[in-house]
Amino acid sequence: MLPVSQGKSPSFTVSPSKQFYHCFGCGAHGSAIGFVMEYQGIGFVDAVKMLAEGIGMQVPNERSVNPEASRKAREKQVSLEQLMQLASDFYRRELKGAANAVAYCKGRGLSGEIAARFGLGYAPDGWQNLEAAVDNYQDDKLVEAGLVIVAEDSGRRYDRFRDRLMFPIRNQRGAIVGFGGRVLGKGEPKYLNSPETPLFEKGRELYGLYEGRQAIREKNRVLVVEGYMDVVALAQYGIGYAVATLGTATTGEHVRKLLKHAEQVYFCFDGDAAGQKAAWRALVNSLPQLVDGKALNFLFLPTEHDPDSYVREFAPMRLKSC
Numbered sequence: 001m002l003p004v005s006q007g008k009s010p011s012f013t014v015s016p017s018k019q020f021y022h023c024f025g026c027g028a029h030g031s032a033i034g035f036v037m038e039y040q041g042i043g044f045v046d047a048v049k050m051l052a053e054g055i056g057m058q059v060p061n062e063r064s065v066n067p068e069a070s071r072k073a074r075e076k077q078v079s080l081e082q083l084m085q086l087a088s089d090f091y092r093r094e095l096k097g098a099a100n101a102v103a104y105c106k107g108r109g110l111s112g113e114i115a116a117r118f119g120l121g122y123a124p125d126g127w128q129n130l131e132a133a134v135d136n137y138q139d140d141k142l143v144e145a146g147l148v149i150v151a152e153d154s155g156r157r158y159d160r161f162r163d164r165l166m167f168p169i170r171n172q173r174g175a176i177v178g179f180g181g182r183v184l185g186k187g188e189p190k191y192l193n194s195p196e197t198p199l200f201e202k203g204r205e206l207y208g209l210y211e212g213r214q215a216i217r218e219k220n221r222v223l224v225v226e227g228y229m230d231v232v233a234l235a236q237y238g239i240g241y242a243v244a245t246l247g248t249a250t251t252g253e254h255v256r257k258l259l260k261h262a263e264q265v266y267f268c269f270d271g272d273a274a275g276q277k278a279a280w281r282a283l284v285n286s287l288p289q290l291v292d293g294k295a296l297n298f299l300f301l302p303t304e305h306d307p308d309s310y311v312r313e314f315a316p317m318r319l320k321s322c
Helices: 032-040 044-054 067-096 099-107 112-117 140-144 213-219 228-236 252-261 273-289 307-314
Strands: 012-015 020-023 121-123 148-150 157-159 164-170 176-183 191-193 221-225 242-244 264-268 295-299
Touching (some): 032 044, 067 099, 067 121, 067 140, 067 176, 112 228, 140 148, 213 221, 213 252, 221 228, 228 242, 252 273, 264 273
Parallel strands (some): 221 264
Antiparallel strands (some): 012 020, 176 191
């Protein structure tokens, strides 16, 4: 079946010799590039790059006057992504034996299936736990990826994330580019994000967009919320088309990306004064991006609620019916 079709019976065919795909159910037809553009909700250039990366090719860049520098930049990107994946695998393994983190997830109503879908993990308490996950804890790329901090006074290295429930942030290719960590004790800040890195720009990425791409495509809508836990909790309740900004205001880049994926964009922030201000900023930054055939919608919650608490108290149909 065509992944971007609503059909229920097999009707999808690919012709390698003619280099096209066709769906007899919905009539969709096109090339590999067109398919990736539709499936991932990305532009032509990004689709070409994604396909090239899948077979180990590098797309020439007209703006690059130094092919060698471009090659090295690509190699660095790959190595940083590999480190992020190693860290994520480590955090996921640690979650299984972390009674406090498992109890927290269960207390928030999260199933093992949802935790696995979003790749939730646990960063243990302690200073250098990641040393067990990587070949060389002294590798400067760990610092560049935002996983390790070097103390200015002593030069001592230590893990950025400690005693936190970990939420991996994926880009549209599914590569892990950052993390959000929710403290389990009384420490501050409650949520800690990866810093800006060569892989990660907060103003461009949206948590849950990769995991929710199929639901977004099927519903032709996307629900923008504030936090990681909102996204995961809503998915637990059957609302799989939610995404979150990453501790920053909704940007024009966020909105452009969302409008490529769905015709209807809903914003639903916390019901307090800060949430209302976030909604206003989202409106201001969204209006210049709005085009014909697309719509922006705003849902306002009671002051004491966020999307997570709201669906737990009133059931998900309240949001699904909007």
